[in-house]
Amino acid sequence: MENENTLYTVTVYTENQVGLLSAISSIFTRRSLNIWSLTVSASSIKDVHKFTITTHTTSEKIAAVVKQLEKRVDVIKAFFYTNDDIVYREVALYKVETCNLLESNALEDLLLKFNARILEMNKVFTVLQKTGHCEDTVALYEALKKLGPVLQFTRSGRVAVTKGDHELVDEFLAEREIERKKIEMNK
Amino acid sequence: MEAEKFRGSEIFLKSLLAEGVDTLFGYPGGQNVAIYDKIYDYKDRIRHILVRHEQGAVHAAQGYARVKGKAGVVLVTSGPGATNVITGIADAMIDSTPLVVIAGQVGTALLGTDAFQETDVLGMTIPITKWSYQIRRPEDVAWAVARAFYIAQSGRPGPVVLDFTRDAQVGEAEFEFKKCDFIRSYVPVPEPSKDAIAEAAKMIDAAKKPFVVFGQGIVQSGAEKALADFIGKAGIPAASTLLGLSALRSDNPHYKGMVGMHGNIAANIMTQECDLLIAVGMRFDDRVTGTTSTYAKQAKKIHIDIDASEIGKNIPVDLGILGDARTVLEKLTSLVKASDHSEWEKTADKCYEVENSKVINPEIHPGKGYINMGEVVDTVATVSKGDVVVITDVGQNQMHAARYSKFVKTRSMVTSGGLGTMGFGLPAAIGAKIADPSRQVVLFLGDGGLQMTIEELGTIMQEGTGVKIVLLNNNWLGNVRMWQQLFWDERYSYTRMTNPDYGKISSAYGIKNRLVEKREDLEDAVREMLSDDAPFLLEVRVVEEGMVFPMVPPGKSVNEIMLTEKEWYK
Numbered sequence: 001m002e003n004e005n006t007l008y009t010v011t012v013y014t015e016n017q018v019g020l021l022s023a024i025s026s027i028f029t030r031r032s033l034n035i036w037s038l039t040v041s042a043s044s045i046k047d048v049h050k051f052t053i054t055t056h057t058t059s060e061k062i063a064a065v066v067k068q069l070e071k072r073v074d075v076i077k078a079f080f081y082t083n084d085d086i087v088y089r090e091v092a093l094y095k096v097e098t099c100n101l102l103e104s105n106a107l108e109d110l111l112l113k114f115n116a117r118i119l120e121m122n123k124v125f126t127v128l129q130k131t132g133h134c135e136d137t138v139a140l141y142e143a144l145k146k147l148g149p150v151l152q153f154t155r156s157g158r159v160a161v162t163k164g165d166h167e168l169v170d171e172f173l174a175e176r177e178i179e180r181k182k183i184e185m186n187k
Numbered sequence: 188m189e190a191e192k193f194r195g196s197e198i199f200l201k202s203l204l205a206e207g208v209d210t211l212f213g214y215p216g217g218q219n220v221a222i223y224d225k226i227y228d229y230k231d232r233i234r235h236i237l238v239r240h241e242q243g244a245v246h247a248a249q250g251y252a253r254v255k256g257k258a259g260v261v262l263v264t265s266g267p268g269a270t271n272v273i274t275g276i277a278d279a280m281i282d283s284t285p286l287v288v289i290a291g292q293v294g295t296a297l298l299g300t301d302a303f304q305e306t307d308v309l310g311m312t313i314p315i316t317k318w319s320y321q322i323r324r325p326e327d328v329a330w331a332v333a334r335a336f337y338i339a340q341s342g343r344p345g346p347v348v349l350d351f352t353r354d355a356q357v358g359e360a361e362f363e364f365k366k367c368d369f370i371r372s373y374v375p376v377p378e379p380s381k382d383a384i385a386e387a388a389k390m391i392d393a394a395k396k397p398f399v400v401f402g403q404g405i406v407q408s409g410a411e412k413a414l415a416d417f418i419g420k421a422g423i424p425a426a427s428t429l430l431g432l433s434a435l436r437s438d439n440p441h442y443k444g445m446v447g448m449h450g451n452i453a454a455n456i457m458t459q460e461c462d463l464l465i466a467v468g469m470r471f472d473d474r475v476t477g478t479t480s481t482y483a484k485q486a487k488k489i490h491i492d493i494d495a496s497e498i499g500k501n502i503p504v505d506l507g508i509l510g511d512a513r514t515v516l517e518k519l520t521s522l523v524k525a526s527d528h529s530e531w532e533k534t535a536d537k538c539y540e541v542e543n544s545k546v547i548n549p550e551i552h553p554g555k556g557y558i559n560m561g562e563v564v565d566t567v568a569t570v571s572k573g574d575v576v577v578i579t580d581v582g583q584n585q586m587h588a589a590r591y592s593k594f595v596k597t598r599s600m601v602t603s604g605g606l607g608t609m610g611f612g613l614p615a616a617i618g619a620k621i622a623d624p625s626r627q628v629v630l631f632l633g634d635g636g637l638q639m640t641i642e643e644l645g646t647i648m649q650e651g652t653g654v655k656i657v658l659l660n661n662n663w664l665g666n667v668r669m670w671q672q673l674f675w676d677e678r679y680s681y682t683r684m685t686n687p688d689y690g691k692i693s694s695a696y697g698i699k700n701r702l703v704e705k706r707e708d709l710e711d712a713v714r715e716m717l718s719d720d721a722p723f724l725l726e727v728r729v730v731e732e733g734m735v736f737p738m739v740p741p742g743k744s745v746n747e748i749m750l751t752e753k754e755w756y757k
């Protein structure tokens with residue numbers, strides 16, 4: 001039996017078209033895959049959007065999902081990765097009561113140990129920021145909880161870049177540009 | 188001088204003309220009345236078929252598309268007009284039928300306000316279309332239409348929806364039409380790998396018991412001849428899926444019938460005995476494979492398909508070839524050795540003998556008792572010599588039509604395969620006849636299916652569409668009744684139907700009709716029906732508790748075949 005529980009990161013490069021988010025998410029939901037995190041942003045390529053999605057599933061299912069994603073007309077390319085294939089991060093923000101932080105005297109240690117930053121501090125509350133992997137951001141949350149209530153804790157979706165030495169989307173788009181010129185010429 | 192400007196509605200019609208559209212299936216309403224107003228001026232160039240229900244429009248467009256080989260076009264209003272076409276869009280998606288569906292939409296200022304007859308058309312149709320797009324400006328109309336037709340008709344075809352807001356219909360813009368032939372994110376026809384084709388040729392040459400299963404991809408890529416040439420040269424027996432029917436002539440010596448739940452024994456047994464399965468333009472639907480865990484386990488498998496997501500989706504394969512069926516088959520034919528597998532092909536003879544004596548003969552030549560559905564289909568096939576377009580509805584009528592029709596021309600079978608939509612038949616037949624008036628179009632349907640879209644008799648009346656309707660009346664929702672008999676302890680829960688007088692209904696619509704209750708009258712009635720080009724309803728009272736055999740029951744392997752309620756194929 002294959003492990004149902006591998007965490008995959010799916011990246012989807014798309015044209016800027018309305019409705020793609022709905023198209024993409026329905027491909028996951030239809031196969032009962034929970035989306036754990038989703039980030040949509042511009043990519044390094046002009047006019048190309050990038051979706052970064054994480055989900056737990058099997059290699060077979062994720063391969064099928066990626067093919068379904070690529071089948072959408074406005075999806076340029078889609079890929080899936082395990083954690084080993086990528087460099088990835090998320091951002092977490094924590095809002096805690098300032099008095100608890102100061103009382104405990106642990107603030108400095110925490111900042112150092114977790115490589116966290118203070119974004120805002122006033123008499124009432126303090127906002128900390130940490131970037132890292134999910135385990136790290138959660139670990140800081142647990143540590144903060146020990147000092148007192150964490151008023152708000154929020155994590156962004158994952159962002160990721162690949163470790164490979166080919167930029168596959170650029171290569172694909174370059175091929176397509178040649179194809180477009182060919183069609184243009186044949187007219 | 189300033190360039191001439193047109194309303195979006197007119198740009199829309201000009202764009203349809205530029206795409207070569209000659210027919211629209213539609214229904215007017217508040218949010219497309221501006222388009223209808225322009226259609227009034229284009230009457231001489233575009234034929235508009237006024238259906239009686241939007242579901243009829245979309246199924247008619249499907250029938251049209253499948254016979255014509257180009258997109259069927261549907262025009263409906265917003266809200267209920269749009270929701271009424273959802274079933275047909277889903278049907279077209281799963282059966283890869285090219286459609287362009289245009290739905291009126293409220294003005295952009297009203298979007299999202301729950302305005303009268305506003306509904307989220309994009310939200311509803313994105314999962315069941317190849318592409319859905321909302322046109323918000325008249326400047327975008329020509330572009331959107333061109334893109335819609337390109338997407339619907341290229342690669343693996345499918346339905347496209349244009350949600351056409353009122354502002355875009357009534358606002359003005361210049362008209363410039365550029366046909367769409369390239370979308371950078373979309374590769375409709377992948378170039379097949381030379382290595383993969385070479386590898387396939389090797390596998391085919393090495394195989395002792397090769398077997399081809401083909402689907403609708405053959406028809407859609409125009410690979411009918413390429414397929415016949417390929418199996419002819421390599422000497423390979425071949426079977427069709429439900430949607431592949433008519434891609435190969437039924438009398439081709441290598442043709443072994445239809446695969447799947449109610450397929451021919453030979454086709455299913457050979458699937459389980461071949462050493463190489465070559466699947467072309469088909470998608471291993473569960474009605475084809477039975478339980479996948481045992482499906483053709485003994486065989487190496489090659490899957491040729493234009494859609495990358497189909498390869499390995501349901502059945503793992505040894506070799507996938509991504510590309511157009513015709514291109515791939517032509518290359519394969521040039522590479523493979525001429526070969527003969529007549530010993531292996533004889534496997535089919537024994538299967539056929541059993542099927543003929545246990546199933547076919549009793550079905551089409553019962554001699555006495557009530558008329559069987561298969562008998563009616565066989566009579567039509569015999570009288571017409573197979574030269575008709577067969578349309579079916581869904582249920583027992585469909586399976587018998589598929590099993591007992593004979594095909595001599597391609598694009599002669601239109602049926603709702605993937606979705607199994609009751610009510611598909613009557614409007615699809617209208618569309619098919621409009622697509623090719625030179626051919627006889629014969630529709631087989633049940634008393635359940637007819638009543639799902641019976642309102643389209645009005646369309647037939649108004650348009651004089653010469654559809655030949657063969658109503659196989661068993662007073663039951665036959666297919667479900669059959670399942671209740673076989674698998675649910677004969678508990679016939681709500682499958683019995685009290686039927687109206689179909690002769691009277693038909694007469695009320697001015698459609699000629701005839702009722703056949705006795706075997707002696709059947710052939711004569713079929714001849715009468717086929718003697719001219721006028722609409723006709725032939726009602727045949729068939730055996731009430733008829734069955735469709737052979738049958739691979741759900742969850743079984745395709746070589747576990749029921750011949751009757753009690754007997755299994757051995």
Ligand SMILES: Cc1ncc(C[n+]2csc(CCOP(=O)(O)OP(=O)(O)O)c2C)c(N)n1
Nearest residue numbers: 582583584607609633634635636664665666
């Ligand atoms: C829209 C829709 N509703 C329900 C079904 C389920 N269904 C499949 S076959 C069938 C019975 C069809 O009865 P009839 O049209 O009389 O045809 P027969 O099977 O008797 O030939 C039903 C209800 C369906 N396929 N489509």
